[in-house]
Amino acid sequence: MYKKIIILSIFIITSILISGCIDTNNGSRGNETIKSDMIPTINLPAGFTYLDAHETQVDIGNTSQKAIEGIYRSKTEDDEIYIQIFDIENPQTLIDEYKSQYKDANYDPFTEITINGHKATQVKYYITRNGKQLSKYNIIWTTTNSMIKVGGSEDSQKVIELAAATNS
16 A cells, blocks of 8 residues: 555656756747737827736738737727738738728728828727717728728827837
């Protein structure tokens, strides 16, 4: 009986030691903050609070794209506003795919605007909340190797202010 207890104890200790040696994070830490130079964390427009940034998957057209997403709270709205950075070799292709989602819209969702000295597109879309149809806004544009998307707010000016804070 004593030998069985010792052998069982050895198996338990061995399994505990082995499980402690396995690293499923591939060297990364689970709570590490993801950073991008285009996701501002300080010197934000008045009324905005930076909450967090993380990697996420975003559906654009028929594909799921990896993005770094900054999350912000506006003091005047209950909703969060996001900055999403998509690093991609051909960002114009992603913009075109994003715009294709609106090809069957019964209205013109796109307005060309200027942010930080470059062209961007303001996108108006509709959601239903508590039985009421509400308009919301995104702004999209490209840099050399990225597509940037800022939005989902009912206040188009708030989206423009946060987009300008990216300095891109």
